[in-house]
Amino acid sequence: MMIRWVWAFLDRPAAHFDAATEFWTAVTGTTLSPRRGERDEFLTLLPESGAATIKMQSIDGPARIHLDLDVDDVSAATDHAIGLGATLAADYILTSRIGYAVLRSPAGMPFCFTPFHDSAGDLTPTVTGPAGDRSRLDQICLDIGDSDYDIESRFWTDLTGWAWRPSTFPEFSRLSARPDLPIDFLLQRLGENRPTAAHPDLACTDIDATAAWHESLGAHRTDRGKHWIVMADPAGQPYCLTSRKPA
Incomplete structure (x- = not known):
């Protein structure tokens, strides 16, 4: 299994989401993508040049971070991770509808396998x-x-x-x-x-x-x-x- 790209996913409470997005766009030199998702909860921080590496999600719980790992075969990567000790998160079993898998590491760190779609591109500028x-x-x-x-x-x-x-x-x-x-x-x-x-x-x-x-x-x-x-x-x-x- 090869990880093709890594996303830092900043999950922030809905009450503080606008302030958090304003802060993180400023300190990373990015702009906000259009919001997406069933509740408009997701967005990507878009750099002026280079490939994006940061996404944000509005959530109901406390602030946290999770990882999205882009792979060529989500199902095979999921099987590999479970073999190493990961567990599927409750109610997020991989299906053809959602196209990704939500897991937790052996000690509880949330991460997702997501499909890799195209070339990643250059690193963003400082x-x-x-x-x-x-x-x-x-x-x-x-x-x-x-x-x-x-x-x-x-x-x-x-x-x-x-x-x-x-x-x-x-x-x-x-x-x-x-x-x-x-x-x-x-x-x-x-x-x-x-x-x-x-x-x-x-x-x-x-x-x-x-x-x-x-x-x-x-x-x-x-x-x-x-x-x-x-x-x-x-x-x-x-x-x-x-x-x-x-x-």
Whole structure:
């Protein structure tokens, strides 16, 4: 099984959806597609150039993120994932009507297999903030409970087939996608036990300048590490600004 494209799907509560879409289009240098779905709940963030990598969904529950993985054969990919320990989400069994599959990883991370339709295209350009800092959403961090870390990290390594490598920090490891894919996965071992969730990471040339810009757009800082700043978007969903260099 080959993953042909990766989508970061930002699920945001309906009450905060407009503020969240305004924020994420600003910080990613995108515009909104027309809304679609039975309840107009879906949209795509369209870059000025390059291939889109971010979608958003208005939901009834709390803010979260899930992954859409484009594949050539959704049914075969679903069987492969179930063989590795994934489960089909309730009421979302693959059918010819919906054309995709909604699953959860062994420790509960939601993701979808979706059909790959055409060539993906070039990476989107970096976004320049008011102070001249540049940033790009280039990574999804999977936040994994301590007791689930081994089985969950093995699942994502086997599912993606991407190269695994350790980080300089013991609680992190990385799955590096092929160069033609826009998003890598960072695996973070938490100091607590809870279902796996995820947050976006933006690579920045100046994390403090980017944080100040994002604050002016409605985000706020919640924590700071040695090489990153933890932020919350206008819907309260965490994301990180990291000192990795944008491509």
